[in-house]
Amino acid sequence: MTEVIYDNVMMTETVEMDRGERVEMMVDIYESADTVKHHDLRTNTERHQPLQHTGSVSVKNRKHRAAEVCLCLLCILLLTAVMVLCVYFTTERKQLLTHINNLTDERKQIFTKYEQILNHSNNLTAESQQIKNKIDELQRGLYEQDQRADNFKWIYYNFSFYYISSEEKRWNDSRQDCQQRGADLVIINSQEEQEFLQKVVVDDNNYIWIGLRTTEGVWKWIDGTTITNGYWRYQNQYSYRDNCALMTSSGWDDWLCNYHSKKYICKRTILKSLIT
Secondary structure, three states, X not given: OHHHHHHHHHHHHHHHHHHHHHHXXXXXXXXXXXXXXXXXXXXXXXXXXHHHHHHHHXXXXXXXXXXXXXXXXXXXXXXXXXXXXXXXXXXXXXXXXXXXXXXXHXXXXXXXXXXXXXXHHHHHHHHHHHHHHHHHHHHHHHHHHHOOOOHHHEEEEOOXXXXXXXXXXXXXHHHHHHHHOOOEEOOOOOHHHHHHHHHHOOOOOXXXXXXXXXXXXXXXXXXXXXXXXXXXXXXXXXOOOOEEEEEEOOEEEXXXXXXXXXXXXXXXXXXXXXXX
């Protein structure tokens, strides 16, 4: 009996142990199931997460590409603007250089004109001073002429004084007398002067020596110049070795210089440089 009870107890313990094992086994199964379920959930989550990460990377790549495209377009626009500005400034620079060159040329022309005006002004100043000096010389000459004893025998015409002699002398003696009076035999420089002196001579019978004679067969004035305009009475005028010219009311004539005695005209020029 005791054995039976013992056996029953053993069986009960066994059963209880079996129940406990079953319970433990069931707990382990449930725990395993939970573990598997949790593992499956985690696995599913991990499977879904790469898909989301891949989509995010794709969006970022698109944004990066868009930014790169915008940056490239901006660079192209900047490069285009720089090229346009370079062309514009190059053109402006060429125009500015051309304008500067034109201004430089104009400045040179203005400076040249200024120098010309300045030189002309200096020349006018010098001429003005010369005229002033000549006026002073004329005044002195007039004063000296007024002091002469034979003042009333002199005739004034165009900055010169003419002395018409009342006595007759040979040509050489006539010139010597003129030189003693501070003058010389008259040299006729123009048609107007010739006409003036012709009026002084009364008629054709009044022959008057002038400062013209032949030198080696050529008619020359006493200052050595060859005559350019002659006012001869006759077209064919002789040029003997020792001939001198005389004036009449109708033109020039010629005589032997030291053979005949005639009246003479002396000329004393004032402001010679001004009228020649």
